[in-house]
Amino acid sequence: MxxxxxxxxxxxxxxxxxxxxxxxxxxxxxxxxxxxxxxxxxxxxxxxxxxxxxxxxxxxxxxxxxxxIEPYILPRPGLVLSTLIKDWGTLSQSLLITLQITGMALAVAVIGGVGLAVLFSLSRFAEMSFSPFAVILQVTPIVSIAPLIFIYIESRMIGLLLCAWIVAFFPILANTTLGLKSADHNLQDLMTIYKANRWQRLRYLQLPSALPYFLGGLKIAGGLALIGAVVAEYVAGTGGIGTGLAFRILEAGYRLQIPRMFAALILIAVTGVVIYATTSLISHLALRKWHESALKRE
Amino acid sequence: MSEADPMTAPLSERAPILHMREVDKTFGGQVAALRRMSLTVREGDFISLLGPSGCGKSTALRLIAGLMPPTLGKIEWVGGQGAGDLGVVFQEPTLMPWATVAQNVWLPFRLRGQSFKSVKDKVFEALALVGLEKFHDSYPRELSGGMKMRVSIARALVTRPRLILMDEPFAALDEITRQKLNDDLLALRAKTGATVIFVTHSVFESVFLSDRILVMAARPGRVIKEITVDEPYPRGLEWRIAPQYGEIAREASDALHGTLHAGQPEMAE
Structure with missing residues (x-):
């Protein structure tokens, strides 16, 4: 105590x-x-x-x-660094595009995941109807759906976004759904006693209770959105202008520009780490005042 | 709010608040959790429901709280139940961990759409009653178990309810904290004139606090004895060591033991 x-x-x-x-x-x-x-x-x-x-x-x-070892097999770290600096113009353009897709996919995943979770919590019927679809989307490997998506969807950008979203939204949906359901039962009784309506119950009890779960999902989804964006671009292949880091890696591979491949790879890894750090920071800031996970124990 | 009056008036002259008439509760059509319970709660009452686990005391409380409907019988509020007529204290403090102490106490008003500003005085008054106004900005995790329970009591009091239900509120606390909170609860009652139904499995707690003790038995859950405690309030240490206190405790214990031996063999607490 x-x-x-x-x-x-x-x-x-x-x-x-x-x-x-x-x-x-x-x-x-x-x-x-x-x-x-x-x-x-x-x-x-x-x-x-x-x-x-x-x-x-x-x-x-x-x-x-x-x-x-020859540089086209394994380049020295210094060479990778100098390539990164030399090709920064192209690489940073690609990084920006990958970041854009990742960020947008994550944003849509948050909106869609939380929205769907709230819908599920409000209506058992909605949960019964839609959760199988969510699971099917989740368990089907994105590389196997992606080619179809690029056939059906004209815009390459939207296709990429859709792929990244499919991968990213499930952990948010699953975690938030769980969180909305795990509000303290005594507090739920208290809400009943004070005659709280559905909306008040959601706003004052369920959403705050779900916050730690949602943030846990966000941490996973952040990394997955990046993976989704990269994998989808591999599948989409060459596509003229506006191309992300995954395309740069493919391209460098074809041309045996291995240092450049490493440089792009490093950028992706760093991006992933930055995304993870950012979501962890958000989580810490949101929970530090009250949640067990953020407390320091003596 | 009428004060002091109902507390000194004889039992029969106090205004009734709530009637329980022949209330039955069965779960799944099998064992009766509660059988034929009738009770009239009057203004200023401090009623203890005393019994072993499984005797239906918590069921009775949940029925009165309106958390579930009775299988048979009726529960009626005299003059109907208005918003804020009921306050509840659970066995756990049941505070929202993400909200400060003041925000927790504000909750009953907040759910009625009242802004914090408009009820700030009431919130702080309730916190002052339990001696926690200095901690209004703390989060529950920063408080000790006893303090959390006080916040919970402040939240139950804040609407000045006609009836407060307490479900073994101090059971999880250590004995010293528990006695202190018992004393404080009686002081609160004196100040606010609150009417209380208090669920406990402690004979001594029930004798110390209440003016009526309903001893309950399990399988089926039912009231087997009503004991009236005539000792006037305020009660303090003298009451704890008075001969009459011991006699009533004895009477309640005997009734409890009768229930344990009469029914199927069960572990006593």
Whole structure:
């Protein structure tokens, strides 16, 4: 049970609690050790992964040099970097397009997923009727539907968007549906006692209860939207102007421009990481005041 | 709101609030969760429903709360049930974790479309009654178990209901917190003139708090004995150690034990 402690606000993620080490009687040896470990962990959290990454890149570089590997098989990291800079004009254009498709697909997935989940929670009948379709869409591999989509849909952009959306919307739908159903039953009784109508129940109880579930779904959907966008573009193949990163990878592959392929690949990976970090941040900001997942325990 | 009056007047002269007439509740057509329960709740009553688990005490409360309909019989509010006539405190604090203390207490008004501003005084008054006005901006997770329960009580009180239902509200708390909250509950009652139906499985709690104890038995759930506690309010430590307190507790315990041994063998708490 936590007592109220004004200092215990989640607004300050890193509490500088051990500033006055050894200054007062507050810390005994054991506590000091614990504080030191905590401080080390705080720094190591960032240093360790970076160090490992640097080590891996260094080893990659050495591997190429030691074994005399040709750049069209495996380029050195430096070459990838310089290609990235040299081709930034083309690559950034493609990145922008991939980002656009991913972002739009995610936005539509959020609207569609949450909207459908709310509809399901309001009407059992709607859930019975539509949830099989949602499941079928989800379990059918996107690579197998995508060719059809590009036959039926004229606009390449809309086709890509549709593919990315199909992949991204299900986790949002599934999680939000679950969240809307898991409102505390005593609170539901309370709503009944105070004669809340359907809309009030949704707004004051179900939607807030579903928020952590929705945000969990969003984290998954963000990555999936990117995957959907990339995979769909592979299927769509060459398509003249406006082309995303996946097309650049294909193109570089045909022309044996392996460094460029790596550069595009790195951009996709970085994009995925940024999307994940962004959705995690959104989740943290939305939940930090009240939800168990965002609480720090003593 | 009429104060003090109904609390000092003799039982028969107080105005009735609610009648339960021959109420039956069966689930799935099998065992009667509640059989033939009749009860008249009068203004200022503090009624305890005392019994082992499965005796239908919570069922009775849920019926009165209107959370489910009786299978047979009637539950009638004298003069009809208006908005905010009923306050409920559950066994869990049942607070919205995403809302502050003040927002939680605001809920009954909010559901009637009343803005926070328009009822702010009432919200803070209710919080002051339970001694938590300083914590109005805290989130439930920042409070101890006892404090959360106080918020829950403030929310039940805030509309100044004619009847408050409490379903083993202090069962999950430690003994010391529980006694403190019992004392505070009686103080609240004195201040607000609230009428309370209190579900408990603690003999001592029921004797300390209530002026009427309905002892209930299981299978089928039913009232087997009504005990009137004549001790006037306010009650404090003297009442806890008074000989009469012990006598009534004994009477209630005997009735409870009778129920346990008469029916099928069951583990006593």
């Amino acid at each position: 936590m007592a109220v402690d004004p200092a215990d606000s989640a607004a300050t993620p890193q509490t500088p609690m051990c500033e006055g080490r050894g200054t007062g009687p507050l810390f005994d040896a054991d506590e000091e050790r614990r504080a030191r470990r905590k401080r080390i962990e705080e720094v190591a959290k960032y240093i360790v992964p970076l160090a490992i990454l640097a080590l891996a890149i260094w080893y990659w570089d050495r591997l190429v040099v030691w074994n005399d």
